[in-house]
Amino acid sequence: MSSEQTTTGPEAEPAPSSEPTPAAEAVAEPAPAAEPAPAAEAVTEPAPLPEPAPSPDVAPEPAPSPDVAPEPVPVPETVPVPAAAPSSEASPWAAPPAPPKDRRALRAALRWTAAVAVFAAVGAGVAYGITVPERTDIPGLSTEGDGRWTFPQLSQPALPAGAPLPQGPDNKDGTHYAQLTGLLLPAPQGAKADDAVKADKDGTVPVDSFLEEYAPEAREKLKTSLEWDGLRQIVGRGWTTPDGTRTHVYLLRFHSSGFVDAFKGCDTNAQLNGVSALDLDDVWSKAKNTQMNSTTLDFPGAANFDGTDLSVYQEMKPVTGEEQTKVGCLRTGDVLGMVIQSRKGDVAPVPFHQTVIMQSQLLG
16 A cells, blocks of 8 residues: 655655655664654655654654645554754654743843842942941940040160160060160150159159159158169159149169169059058959950050069049049069059049050060
8 A cells, every 4th residue: 555745845756655665664673762854854855754662652743834734644653753853944744843941040140140239239338337337336346435545656766786675585684775765655645744754855854853753751761772772764754634634654774673673662652742542553453353364465454564564553542632643663674664643533544554554565
């Protein structure tokens, strides 16, 4: 039995009727895999049908042509026709066009791009919100004024050629070889010089002028002690800040560190002029007890700061007169430093402790 195939198109040729179709041979000898025939060849020549797959039951219907529907070639029911590759020309055997490429990746990329833009905008807004308001309005960044003073940038004076540092490994006694006035703390911004510290042009203070800080009955004994206990030089500086706080800073250089320890003019027994009695500074002592083991030394309670032995005292209440006095004693090597601060009412602890620590930094 033979059938006649009809095709459309400018180059269509009749299919031969005397020979069996390739589909018949494909049924007789099945192969493991099927290969689709090109769509262009299916139009001009009778394309051989693909070999059947192992288990399909129903063959798909051919795709309709947009112009004329061709007559299908008789194909055994067991022979499936796979989808043909896309072609620019319509073919009766062409499968429906493949679905458009999956755009999920593109949509995901667009979503991530939008998310990055949003986060960038939010981050910029947060940064702007932190930098614009006052720092006291942001928790954790509070910098309320605590009364500290603004000092010039500190720098230690140059050492003589070949001289070791005070805390150097080759300077066991901690001798200071730098010019002593260069180790003296400068006055803070806004302060005025206090002429009560009688220093000459190079900063040197005579012994008798220094002893005016003590009660008259204590001066003679202290003067003898200084003469016999290896005093070499005294330098000093004084200033008064706008709040009325008066600060006197002295540095006493001795022949060795042993003489510094022997001087009795800077402890709880010191008889300062106009001061009833001295006791340990309670704020300093409290900070020292709670932060003794801290490795950060920018607090007013370090017992030993940069190699300097610190002792801080305050006038016991009731005070003599209207002013309170506080004293800071700094012993480092061959130098004894004294910070004496007085103010009507109470001496503010922060600027006092700040002055003591900064003077200690210069000596260390």
